[in-house]
Every structure is written in C-alpha cells, then in structure tokens.
Amino acid sequence: MNELLELRGITAGYEQTVVLRDVNLTIREHDFIGIIGPNGGGKTTLLKVILGLLKPFSGEVVYHVAKQSLFGYLPQNSRFDARFPISVKEVVLSGLMSEKGIFKGYTKADREKVNDLLETYGMGGFGNRPIGELSGGQMQRVFLCRAIISSPKILILDEPTAGLDPKGRDDILDQIAELHKVRGITIILVSHSMEDIAKYAEKSDKLKIKAIFDSIPAQLNEKNRRFKLNSINASARHIRYEDSFNWLADAGVALPCYNVTEPQAPLQLSS
Numbered sequence: 001m002n003e004l005l006e007l008r009g010i011t012a013g014y015e016q017t018v019v020l021r022d023v024n025l026t027i028r029e030h031d032f033i034g035i036i037g038p039n040g041g042g043k044t045t046l047l048k049v050i051l052g053l054l055k056p057f058s059g060e061v062v063y064h065v066a067k068q069s070l071f072g073y074l075p076q077n078s079r080f081d082a083r084f085p086i087s088v089k090e091v092v093l094s095g096l097m098s099e100k101g102i103f104k105g106y107t108k109a110d111r112e113k114v115n116d117l118l119e120t121y122g123m124g125g126f127g128n129r130p131i132g133e134l135s136g137g138q139m140q141r142v143f144l145c146r147a148i149i150s151s152p153k154i155l156i157l158d159e160p161t162a163g164l165d166p167k168g169r170d171d172i173l174d175q176i177a178e179l180h181k182v183r184g185i186t187i188i189l190v191s192h193s194m195e196d197i198a199k200y201a202e203k204s205d206k207l208k209i210k211a212i213f214d215s216i217p218a219q220l221n222e223k224n225r226r227f228k229l230n231s232i233n234a235s236a237r238h239i240r241y242e243d244s245f246n247w248l249a250d251a252g253v254a255l256p257c258y259n260v261t262e263p264q265a266p267l268q269l270s271s
Contacts, residue, residue, distance in 0.1 A: 002029045003184060004070070004153055005050070009059035012049050015263070018057070019045045027154065033179050033189045034197035043190045047156060050188070065153065069099050072152035072185075074143050076159045088134070088142050090113050095146035117145040121175060139170030144175060154186045155179060161196055173199060235255040 006026050013019035019042045027033065027050075049061060051071060063070070072095070092114045093106055114237050118124050121141045126134065131142065140160060147155055157176060161169040173196065175255035179185045192196055 003027070003064045004029060004063065005064060006062040007049065007059065008062060010049055010056045010061070011058045012045055012054060012056035014045075020049070022055075023049075023059070027186060029153070029186060030180070030184050032187045035188065036192065036194060036197050038192055045160065047158060047188075047190065050156070051257070052264070069135045072147035072150065072155045074140070074147045074157040074160050076162050083132055086131055087127065087136050088118065088129050088131055091131050091142055092117060092145045092149055095149040099150050113149060114145070117149060118142075121145055135168075136163050137165070137171060140164065140168070140172050141175070144172070148179065148185070152185065154188060154191070155186045158190045159192070160189070161191070161193065169196075 007023055010023040011018060011021050012023075012254065035046060037043055049056055051073075052061065052067065064182065065219050089111070093110065096106065096110060115124070115127065118127055121144060123141050123145070124136065126138065126142075131139065134142065144160075145200075147157075155176075160172050160176065164172065176187060176189065180187045189197060
C-alpha cells in the first residue's frame with residue numbers, strides 16, 4: 001500500500017514539557033490505526049503533529065501526498081458550542097472551507113452533495129435544523145458528514161463516542177467501519193476505550209491490542225488496589241486527576257471511589 005505520511009523520530013510538547021518522545025509512525029492507504037491512552041497521555045498532541053498544527057522539538061513529518069484535502073477531522077462532541085446559530089447543512093458545508101477558501105461561494109453540486117450525505121447517514125430531514133437542537137448521536141453523524149465531504153484520504157476521529165449512549169456509540173463506530181471497508185478511507189481512531197479500538201480490528205490484531213492493555217503495570221491489577229491522591233502529589237485535588245482515574249476504570253483495572261476512608265467491613269447503603 002502507498003504511504004501517505006511518516007513521523008520520523010518525533011519529540012514534541014509544549015514550552016519545556018516533553019509529551020511525545022522519539023515517535024515513529026508510518027500511515028498508509030487503507031490503514032485503520034487505533035491510538036489509545038488516558039486523557040493527558042499525548043493523544044491530542046500526536047494529532048496536532050500529524051495535522052501540522054504543532055511543530056515538534058525534533059524529528060520530521062514527511063507528507064507523501066499534497067496536504068490539501070488530505071485530512072478529514074471528527075472532533076469530540078463536547079468541544080462544540082451547541083448554542084452557535086448555524087444549521088445542519090451549513091455545518092456540513094463548512095467542511096469544504098479549506099478546499100474553497102473563505103470567499104468562494106458554494107455551488108449547486110456542493111449543496112446536492114450535502115443532501116446526499118445527510119440522507120446516507122440518516123439525517124436527511126434535519127438539514128435546516130439548528131445544530132444545537134440535535135442529540136449527541138445526531139450531532140456526531142452531522143460532524144462525520146462534514147469530515148468526509150471533501151473526500152479526504154485520512155479521517156481522524158478524536159474520541160468519537162464520547163458522551164454517546166450505547167446505541168449512538170455502536171452507530172457511529174459502524175459508520176466509521178463502513179467508510180474504511182467500502183470507501184477505502186484511512187482511519188485514525190483516537191480513544192481511551194479499548195472496546196472502541198478492538199471492535200473493528202482484525203482478529204489477529206485484537207490479541208495485540210489486549211497484550212498492550214495487559215502491559216499496564218501489574219500492581220494496577222492487584223485486587224482492591226487503592227490509589228491515593230496524596231501519594232501522587234501532596235496538594236493533589238481529585239479534579240486534576242479525574243480523567244486518568246476514569247480511564248483506569250474504563251480499562252477494567254480500577255473502580256472509582258469517592259470520599260471514603262479505609263473500611264473495616266463491607267460498606268452498606270444507609271436506608
């Protein structure tokens with residue numbers, strides 16, 4: 001398969017803080033790449049380097065094809081201000097802005113393409129609806145249409161199932177799988193959930209994914225292991241570390257407990 005881009009010896013971060021160190025990655029046509037890890041683990045930093053939005057401290061990003069219309073991007077649902085006054089059709093059309101520029105108008109063909117995409121992804125009757133009126137799952141389908149309207153070679157999805165109910169989660173992941181298998185789009189799926197990554201991996205790769213997850217330090221798997229904030233930082237506050245602890249819960253190696261002391265007997269709910 002043809003190579004689309006390469007990361008060669010990338011070390012990157014912010015100011016004096018190194019987030020990524022000596023990362024090497026080759027992205028090819030028709031790849032399905034899963035990037036997994038806790039919030040704050042460097043996933044978004046890696047995306048910024050791939051997209052050319054963050055200059056690395058060292059190393060290089062080599063693009064083997066033109067960057068224009070190379071990427072489609074589906075952001076986290078929570079990063080969108082639902083109060084912004086824009087219709088569903090206008091959101092999808094905005095996916096052509098990098099290709100057309102700010103001052104170039106949309107054509108009849110562009111608008112027909114929007115209608116076709118919305119129909120394909122079950123949003124045909126919502127074109128004139130304000131985006132803020134949609135549910136989380138509906139909004140993600142609209143963002144997916146926006147991400148692919150320019151026919152990108154690489155589709156980047158940043159926590160696409162965040163905040164969705166189980167049906168919405170399965171729907172969006174099935175649509176992503178269809179884009180990969182039927183349209184041949186290269187997928188980069190970023191998630192803190194092993195299930196999201198493993199669901200659409202080839203059978204042989206699922207064992208590799210499980211092996212990576214199982215490499216979490218053995219002490220995290222100790223039964224009834226307790227993680228105390230004051231052992232991390234004397235002045236720690238829960239909100240600072242909440243995402244990381246939630247990731248451990250999602251990984252199945254920890255259960256979140258709030259405002260508890262060491263129990264001497266099984267806890268009972270008060271009546």
